[in-house]
Amino acid sequence: MRKLIIFITALLILTPLGMLVYKSQVLDLSLIPQMVDDVWNVHMSMKPKGDLTAFSFPIPKSGPGIKVSDEKVRSKDFLVFMDANSDSKLATWSSKEFIKRRVSFSARIDLKPLMYKNIPKDFTESYPKGLEVYLEVPKLLPEDVAAIELLEGAILEGTEDKTSLVRKIYYYVEEEIQRNTAIKTIHETLNSGKGSPLIKAKLFNIMARRKGVPSRIVVMVRMPDSKQQKEKTKLRFTFANEVFLSNRWVPIDTNRGYFAERPDNFMVVHRNYEEVEKIISKKAVSYSIQAERARINRYNKAEFKKAVLKTDSIFSRFSLYRLPLPLQTMFTTILLIPVGTLVLCLARNIIGIPTFGMFTPILLTLFFKETSFGFGLLFFMVVVLIGIGQRYVLDKFYLLAVPRMSIILTFVIMLMIVYSLTAADLTSISQKHLAFFPIVIVTTNIERLSIMLTEEGLLNTLKTLVGTLVIAILGFSLYSIPELEMFMFTNPELLFTIVGLLILIGKYKGYRLSEFIRFRDLVRQKKKLAGESK
């Protein structure tokens, strides 16, 4: 019998672990899906200055390193149309009356870093027609032209290929021109060696074009860091360049020092500043841009599903990824319950923490999970108080126990209604229709709490209450490990391992940690007696 139990337990624990090895080594599946990069929720709002019936503004467009989805342009009172070329996009709002309200654009933006290594030497002589516009050198004062020619003589002498030219111009503008936002013309910059980000981009642009390299200024936004996100900092446009080298646009940033590279915290809004210069100037528009990281869909489940199905193994047939999404979400939550019971069994049978009812802590955990920890705790406390308080009030009515319990239950439901009607922020509960169900079940255990209070006293009741909460919190902390959730969801066969571990705990006949304390005085007395008799 003993051997059989050991055999079954070992089988239960080891088989799923073997499957994990098989999946990762033979089928070459990862044990949890890969993370998807976080995306940004970007919101822009604009209002034209002056009386206009139509108004345009650049909006981000998908391209290298940027993917735009879920575009929303508020258009209730406006006619909106988009004007897109291969690189950039303009939205135009028009109305019969003057535009007096802010118009807005929002989208989900996925940014990826761009980096081009080892750009080959480029000796291109002629470019397609579409690029000619990027070779036109703006008109400059003759003395500025002379100054630039002098510069070129000093830094570019003898350089033939365009890649090297661009690199040298980049080094010059990046290192020699100090950042100074007060200096806003090429003329001043050439004289003082200082310039604003826009002027630095303009200077680079001029110098590249003069050497026959197609170049443009890109309008972009630096994404906020987490502190700025919290403070909802408004973002401003900033500028960098792109040059056309060996048949593609290569990002250059002389302000932040990136050559052939753009990190993923810059969002390009428009790729030709000259086109939108007037539109985005402070004289024409007041705009505000906000961005926030959205942690949706952290795991690339879709890709993983494909990979699982492709293996065409038994695992693909029994994969939870086959289920419709709502069921998947449900099982992601539910599969942690057995892990929670493991914690519960450890706490009760090995440590000896007392709890109300067998599964009350688990139900509380679910309640915390479905609402939020702070709210869940508060609500539970209120339910406990109702449970205790009702005894003093309802005792005088001499009600039978079941109707009495039902009254408490009804009270709790009323409480939920009152909360829902008065709470300012309902987002935490509104989408989870079963969020309150666990607490309804917990309520039925509350009567036992008040009996315990009268039968066993405050101290024991508090111990049990705290024990219940501690286990619920431990269980809840499991949910704060998204990898664990994903791991169980991806490899549900681990449930057998849990059963095996539960058998092990079930067979544990040793002392509980709490008994060490319970019998401590006995041991002490025994020692004292032994000492006296010697």
Place this chain on the structure above:
Amino acid sequence: MIFKELEELGILGINNRVGRYILRHNKREYYPLVDDKVLTAKRAAAWGIAMPENYLVIENYGSLKNLHLKINDYDSFVIKPANGSQGNGIIVIKEIVREYVEGKPERILFRRSNDKLMDIEEVKHHISGILSGLYSLSGQSDTAIIQAKIDKHPIFDNYSFGGIPDIRVIVFEGYPVMSMVRLPTKSSDGRANLHQGAIGAGLNLSNGWVNNAVIRNQVIETHPDTGHQILGLKLPFWTEILELAARCYDMVGLGYLGADIVLTPDQGPILLELNARPGLAIQIANLAGLVPRLEKIRKDAPKDLLSSQRVEFSMKHF
């Protein structure tokens, strides 16, 4: 290992009690015989084991209607749930005060053991709480018993505050293995409940002498309310008490059993109730572990002895 000392003393822990003794030696099918006090009483009557008389067994709310008529003949009684545990839900009525107006009963008041008064509505309310399962082990609907109140044996006059002391005997495979007497105190509200602060006094199994006493976990020598020396108290009818406990094994067939016995002034020891999951605090009261005794029985005790022979074995060895 922090548990080394516990192991050396042979302390029985909860997991071990359940896993090695209760699950192995107590068949589930026999549980109702001890969990349901009505069934225990019936079985005991058939076996000639004395228990307090059940005046009334109330199974449904309807029979609460004429409760005052049904208890007309009694001056005192105890209300308890048939499936209760740890003394929960038990109310002792030590006196019934009947007020008469012009020869007709006008009002009945019930004086509890702690001298609080209840009226008939409160009594009915308590009973209906029992019926709806408030105090039952499983939380399912229950039966209420109105039982004869036991009087205190004079030997306990100086050792008990309020209620009746009871004697717990752990019986393993029919052999008494450990025993204690629970003495009510003021802080336990007159109940023989160790949780609430009653005294647990370990009894020497061979002669019925108190050899140690504790309140909660603290060793004491005198009763906190009466000031009387507890060590040295010797229980009368000791062999009879152990035999009564040992016979309970024959009666219900549970290998690991707690028998709660009370001493009456006139009948001697009678059985109050049985427990299929007796607690472990008895080890603290005795300053001794259960494991060596249980293992002694398992290894050395002969099978198929009469209850009196088993008691003899226990008295000799423990």
